[in-house]
Amino acid sequence: MLKIKALKITINTDKGIYGTPIIPFSNGLTIIKGFNSTGKSTLFQSILYCLGLEELIGGKNEKTMQSVLKSEILNNENKIEARVIESNILLEIEGTSVVTVKRYISSDSKNPGLVEVFNGALLTEPKQYDYAPMYVHDKGAADSNNAFGFHSFLEKLIGWELPQVQYKDGSQRKLYLQNIFPSFVIEQKAGWTDFLATIPYYSLLDKETRAIEFLLNLDSWKIQQKKSRLKQDKNELIFDWKNKFNELKLLARQIACEIRGVSSHPEIIESSNSVYLVYIAEERTYNLSEYINYLEEEYDKICELEVPNIGEQAEESELRINRLNEQLSHYSINLSSIINRKNLAIIKYNSFKERLSELENDKLQNEYHLKVKKKGADEGFAIAHDNCPYCSQGLNDSLLPKDIEIVPMQIEENLEYLKAQINLIKIYIANHIGDIENFEQEIEKFNTKISDTRSNIRTLKTQLTSDNRLPSIELIENRLKLKARLDLYRRKYNELASFQEDFKSFSDEWVQILIKEKKLPKSLSPFDYKKIIELEKIFKSLLVAFHYRSKSLDGISISKETLLPAVEGYSLKFDSSASDFTRAIWSYIIAIKETSEKFNGNHPNIFILDEPGQQEAGDNDFQFLLNRLGNYVDTQSIVFSSFHQSESTFLACTKDVEFELIDLGVEKFIKKIDE
Numbered sequence: 001m002l003k004i005k006a007l008k009i010t011i012n013t014d015k016g017i018y019g020t021p022i023i024p025f026s027n028g029l030t031i032i033k034g035f036n037s038t039g040k041s042t043l044f045q046s047i048l049y050c051l052g053l054e055e056l057i058g059g060k061n062e063k064t065m066q067s068v069l070k071s072e073i074l075n076n077e078n079k080i081e082a083r084v085i086e087s088n089i090l091l092e093i094e095g096t097s098v099v100t101v102k103r104y105i106s107s108d109s110k111n112p113g114l115v116e117v118f119n120g121a122l123l124t125e126p127k128q129y130d131y132a133p134m135y136v137h138d139k140g141a142a143d144s145n146n147a148f149g150f151h152s153f154l155e156k157l158i159g160w161e162l163p164q165v166q167y168k169d170g171s172q173r174k175l176y177l178q179n180i181f182p183s184f185v186i187e188q189k190a191g192w193t194d195f196l197a198t199i200p201y202y203s204l205l206d207k208e209t210r211a212i213e214f215l216l217n218l219d220s221w222k223i224q225q226k227k228s229r230l231k232q233d234k235n236e237l238i239f240d241w242k243n244k245f246n247e248l249k250l251l252a253r254q255i256a257c258e259i260r261g262v263s264s265h266p267e268i269i270e271s272s273n274s275v276y277l278v279y280i281a282e283e284r285t286y287n288l289s290e291y292i293n294y295l296e297e298e299y300d301k302i303c304e305l306e307v308p309n310i311g312e313q314a315e316e317s318e319l320r321i322n323r324l325n326e327q328l329s330h331y332s333i334n335l336s337s338i339i340n341r342k343n344l345a346i347i348k349y350n351s352f353k354e355r356l357s358e359l360e361n362d363k364l365q366n367e368y369h370l371k372v373k374k375k376g377a378d379e380g381f382a383i384a385h386d387n388c389p390y391c392s393q394g395l396n397d398s399l400l401p402k403d404i405e406i407v408p409m410q411i412e413e414n415l416e417y418l419k420a421q422i423n424l425i426k427i428y429i430a431n432h433i434g435d436i437e438n439f440e441q442e443i444e445k446f447n448t449k450i451s452d453t454r455s456n457i458r459t460l461k462t463q464l465t466s467d468n469r470l471p472s473i474e475l476i477e478n479r480l481k482l483k484a485r486l487d488l489y490r491r492k493y494n495e496l497a498s499f500q501e502d503f504k505s506f507s508d509e510w511v512q513i514l515i516k517e518k519k520l521p522k523s524l525s526p527f528d529y530k531k532i533i534e535l536e537k538i539f540k541s542l543l544v545a546f547h548y549r550s551k552s553l554d555g556i557s558i559s560k561e562t563l564l565p566a567v568e569g570y571s572l573k574f575d576s577s578a579s580d581f582t583r584a585i586w587s588y589i590i591a592i593k594e595t596s597e598k599f600n601g602n603h604p605n606i607f608i609l610d611e612p613g614q615q616e617a618g619d620n621d622f623q624f625l626l627n628r629l630g631n632y633v634d635t636q637s638i639v640f641s642s643f644h645q646s647e648s649t650f651l652a653c654t655k656d657v658e659f660e661l662i663d664l665g666v667e668k669f670i671k672k673i674d675e
Helices: 040-048 150-156 178-183 206-217 217-256 288-303 310-374 409-465 473-521 526-545 578-598 618-632 647-655
Strands: 003-013 016-019 029-035 072-074 081-094 098-106 114-118 132-136 165-166 173-174 257-260 276-280 283-289 557-558 565-567 604-612 635-641 660-663
Touching: 003 604, 003 635, 029 618, 040 081, 040 098, 040 604, 040 635, 114 150, 132 150, 150 178, 150 618, 165 217, 173 217, 178 206, 178 526, 206 578, 217 473, 217 526, 276 288, 276 473, 283 288, 288 473, 288 647, 310 409, 526 557, 526 578, 578 618, 618 635, 618 647
Parallel strands: 029 635, 029 660, 604 635
Antiparallel strands: 003 016, 003 081, 072 081, 081 098, 098 114, 114 132, 165 173, 257 276, 276 283, 557 565
């Protein structure tokens, strides 16, 4: 609930104090009547300004306000009467409590973004009240945890808890008040040009739909919110999973192993042991635990051997050096071969990438061609008549001999062919990425083998030049190397356990996300359908009451996707005259209010309408609108209108209407205040 209780404008000038008296507003319908340029727009804008909603009239802060509030005051002959030094507005409002908002337009000491909130009815019950300084438009002003954010305060005062919605950048942020108020606050210039026309651009997906979902308290926005939250959870899990997989890949490379049982993308893992590492030796493939057992056995064997003297090993060392040199040569040849294969794979990969770019460009051009063809371009398209569009010379459509007849592919067929080629190329690219990664692992393995072999050769050569009575350096070094290798693999095996637990935990989260996705409704809930049917029913009945004639009611509906009035899938705006579209906006905003009321929605039960009868909608129809607004017991309506500056029009439009009148007269309402 939100009610405007009273308004007062104060302007300090070089000629004294100007402004308005305290303007009270009734709980029902208040009509603010006046000739053009008397101050109706100033009062309307002042209400929005104090609510921090001046973005609905096209900007932020003082630049949106009339010049009478920020620069100069004109007399009734439109000549400068005084120059503004400082100006402010007081607005008394009621929600869950009564407060008075003060905001400055022109001031040397007060920034326009400052809002002073007095805890009480400062205008209708003047006395000393505590006040709190707040701000609007800067970052955090809508944050629920910000005690200084005015829009956060206003949200709570109305009794709302605004939802988190998804914006175009994928982020989840609050649905702002500025998105919702155009459903019941409509300004004169742009407000009557479309449904919810003055919603500011905040990169919000389907901004009108999000506002109506909230006002009607539809399940769909809650479902959308859950979908957005699930998508965010899903993306975060994919990110965490990929990072964890890269960490495991690094661990595997440190010990020349390969990963089994898990990929770089989330998947269902039955148990933590499903994730493991393997070591591929020349003779067989070992599970990591098996390979550690193998190393332990080898280490035990080498420890049991007696360390011979160098002299006793001399002949064997020479033979081993020869064998190791042969091995080194073999490893080098294999390494060179793998490097060549990797380079070839990279060349093919780059070639496929270039081909993919060409195909995607061809696809795009064909799609453009198809668009113009569907719009009728075939009739005058020069190439369609086998002529060059520039020189008009004849063109052959084939390089084949003329006696060979061919049937060229149509654009649609060509597009399907290109799409198939693109998909195939993408598969080739993915395969080559995998091949390149495998080659890199092989190169790393052979580099390790070459390094170990060279180290062994150096050790044996050093041993041959040493004192024959010394113990064998090779055996001691082999024992130390094997022990170091065993320790490394044991350590990495212990580290693997935490990866196994993490991936199992990630997998369990992934399963829960998939389950929640399955449970989410694919469309509107039955209760949502009921609300939308009621909205459509009220909307169409009001169109009849307002004498809407531009389109048969049979083709008009409330779109289940956008929640906006539509005819044959298009906005009702395009099938309506200017006056009929104004009638449609009247019908829609009232239908939203009445549907919300019937189903306990979130409408704040207020309308603030600036010149709703400006499009010559007809006095009888305008009278019906005012009568409808005047009959609401629990809804405040404030209507600004000149009634075409005609007293007879005013009397005709307000006949039998319950309302309070604020008559601004024919002269400027903002005047000098006698001290």
